[in-house]
Amino acid sequence: MDDAARRLLQRLVRRIPAQTLKTTLDKWGRLKAAQRQSMDFTQSKWALTEKLLAICEENELTLKHIAELEMIHVIENPDRSMWYALQLMDPEDDAHSVELTQFKEQFKSHLSELVRHVSIKIKKHTDEAVWIRIAWGDSFSRPNHLKPTYVVHHLQTPYVFVTGLTSKLKLLLTQALVLSTRHQAIKDASLSGRKLTAIRDLLMRQYQQVFPTKYPSPLAESNQNATNPLIDKEQAELSANRHQMACEAFGSGMLPQLQSAVYKLETKFRDHMNKTMTEREEPLKCVVKFASTSLLESLRHCASSGIASTPVTPLLSSIPLKGRNYFVITDNGPGPSSQTRQPQN
């Protein structure tokens, strides 16, 4: 074991919670049964690290193996960093037939061509996702295993999720991805969040959606707590209507847990009460950020409670509809960076 491997192992043991350390090590499967039994998980992290280091020396494990352990931990606990979504575009004819072994080989060879020192590890997870761990180096230095990039890609879908990627390395990664998935281009999907599953579900529409219907279904649960039947009767229709529209916009039941949405607005100020500003040529520049532990559920509640008017503005419903949480809004329709047109109301 060299220094880099030691450092990585030390950091890893520090990071893995004591309760899950045992199961993570079991999954790793690099410890012999006797060694596993000799580990006392009630000991301090420091003592455990020392013990593990000794075992790794004994088993002649290398940096490669420690990286594997890290990968197991990250796959089990993906919600510890910010994930960004990328979208592959313009698939080639054979894009749909790319399978795992081919992708693995292609990706490794393309990336190694682009960067001299790079360490790549690819692992298929049970939910069909391909996990890639990349430790980057450059022409003069060996790969830095302390700052790896993680990439998650579901084969045959256009979506790629990355974390821990610097802008400098983004170009290299996207190029390798485009080539190995048989696509022609890749773009930023303007979606990010701390919960990988949430942004994945949002993009792949794996949540309960409600579609507009001419005959709204009777909402059984909304009438249960009736205290005053007359008022309730009067309100029920309106509130049911609002609820229906809120669900149409954001979905019903549990929604993917998105933490935030950001809008960069560069639109004209219009207010009949304020002539001076309305006549001003330049747009008003501002940034609006919505944040919540579960943004879509908060917004749905805003609409169903009447705090936000219904029908829900396209700006907000674009979050689930387009699977994005970063928008640039201008008055002149789709510009170079603006994909959402501002409603003219």
Next chain:
Amino acid sequence: MESPQNSVARTPSNSAIVQRRSKSKSYRQSYRSCLGAASRLGLTPGLTARRLNSSRRALKSQVITEKVNPEHLAILVKAEWQLSYVTPLYQFRHTQLKSYSRQLSAFIAAEKQQGLAVEVEGSQSSFRVSFSVVQGMAETDDDAETVLIQIFSKPMFAKQDEPQRSVWSGWLTCINGNPDYLHSLPKGFTCLPLFGSSGAEVLTSLVKSWFQQTFDCCFGCLEINQTSLQWLAALWTNCHTESSLKHLKMIWTIPVVPPLQVTYTVDPQDAWELWMSVRMDQLDKSEEEEEEQARNIDIEEVTRFMQGLKSHFYRHFRLDLSAGNLQQVSTALGSAKFSGKIKISSSRYIITTLALLTECALLKMPI
């Protein structure tokens, strides 16, 4: 409130305790009980005087570095302060600060001995308290001079010769206090209604209880309400041409499940132009009062400014920010939070900002 034990510590005779306690009741004076004395009987001018001023002067840029000790100023603009209001202090003397420093040090040491105080950083070594007057902050002759309190201590594992560090600081101030109220105070009272503290909570509560026992006053938390936050947003925006805002950031919380937080950050130049458009309309209306209007800012203008920002927001998101609570306003000149935390980043506007907060503190005092 004082407990009998503490009174004994100060006044040995038992009869004195009874006297002292009864005095404390009658001496507690408040802004509202003075101005609104008659108002409890019906509608009187006293009632209107209880509201926050509906018009105030624009934040004056003041080069107070010449008036105020720059060291003191540096302390004031450095930290974020948790605000409280304080009822008038009985028998407080600006000439006794040295003695107060000793008394408070001794008080903290005694409390520590009793084990009442929770361990704080550096509690191994003793605390040294320093009271000082911040000269030049007062705006009128009626304002009592600002008092700065600092508590120093040595870090737990400090070397022998390492100097003590400031572990807590606080101040009491009164800027542009309502003269009617200040004049109505009986002899022996000093009104320093605004208290700011920064440092360990434990020390804050020790300082507060020492003040309560020594000067027969009470403390209460001072929130910066919606109106004051809006005032600050407008007052800061008004300064943009003199010193850049960098941004005007406002945070609302919307009461839905789970709670939604909306952060609305406006470009400083655009915010200023919106503000000026609101001001200009007002100026046109009353040309004869132009001189006066140019200096004074009216609550109506503040409301219209905020309304303008909210309507721009509504036009895009069809979500009414009025349904939520304004929690925080911040610019490069300072930041204020509903919870009563304030940071004033520019010494040029410290006086006028503190004047607004003094007014809030006077209003918040119980009857």
